[in-house]
Amino acid sequence: MICPHCEQSLLRRERPGNVCGKCGRRYALDPKTNPMKLNDLRVRRVAAKVTQDGQVPCTVGQLWYALSRRSLRDTQVDLGCAGALTVAGLIVTFVGLATAAVVAVVGGLLLAGALGFVAAEVMGVGRGRPRLDRDSFRTGPMADWRHVYGALPPGVLDDGRYPSPPAGQPESAGADTPGGPLLVCPDRSVAVFLDAMGLPARYGLTLVAAPDTLVSRTPAPVLVLHDADARGLGLVHRVRAARPGRPVFDLGLPLDAVYGKANAVPVRGEPPTASAMEPLERSGEFGADQLRWLRQGWGFPLVAVAPAKLLDAVTRAVERVGALTDPERRRAASVGFLTWPDGGTT
Structure with a gap:
């Protein structure tokens, strides 16, 4: 090095x-x-x-x-092992054919092991x-x-804890100021970034990590920012179910912005439960291939979006929500309000 x-x-x-x-x-x-x-x-x-x-x-x-x-x-497959097993298998098999059958069997097993590594590489094991x-x-x-x-790399923020409420505001996450919109963002890293960029203060938003903390009695709109995976995409449905009659806006990340894009590199976690997939399947928003992809545990996290692009997309979405909820500006607002950069990765 x-x-x-x-x-x-x-x-x-x-x-x-x-x-x-x-x-x-x-x-x-x-x-x-x-x-x-x-x-x-x-x-x-x-x-x-x-x-x-x-x-x-x-x-x-x-x-x-x-x-x-x-x-x-x-993949997490070491093809070097496959090469070593292939060479060893060929040598042992050649020697075995000239000496003892049992040695040839060992050589065959080594070659089978090498083929296993190659098959795992083709199948994308660990990708x-x-x-x-x-x-x-x-x-x-x-x-x-x-x-x-003595410090993190230049420009890198510590995201060890979720942003604290503004001074003078109760500590309970979701005790929002009267009339102030709520921004539900489970991703701590993204919440820290948006807070550091002053987005909540600029637009009077209260950041909360989970929908079950929405205790406000005001009819303020709820904005939901989430990963493009099964759990994230289902978050909007859970928030709407938890707060019927309250305006809930899906800010993304939309699956269509990243699914199948060459420059969007997804992350694979544990497969979601059937209950997590049920609202997505019922919604009719996703194609069969997308649902199959989500069932396998694939997804695209918000932290994958370049910080500058993330800030721009969320800012525009928040401003458009403000226009849609303001009676004087509603008439001028367009229908679609959030455009994410295709495969907007770092």
């Missing part, structure tokens, strides 16, 4: 304990010792890209996706599975980074 300080190439034996053997300075991440195979230079480079060289911040969760994006496209989950990234590589450098 390249030392992030002196930029000298280092062999594994030349960097014991994450200390450069040439300049003597400590670095945070060694690609040989972390599941995401990160190094300091790559983290800095990707962070600079995501934040547009510091023009807009990003959270740890948004950085996690940007760093995971490349590996999410790949879409993060090498490290988001929380482990924050408490692992990013904690190591802080230990070495």
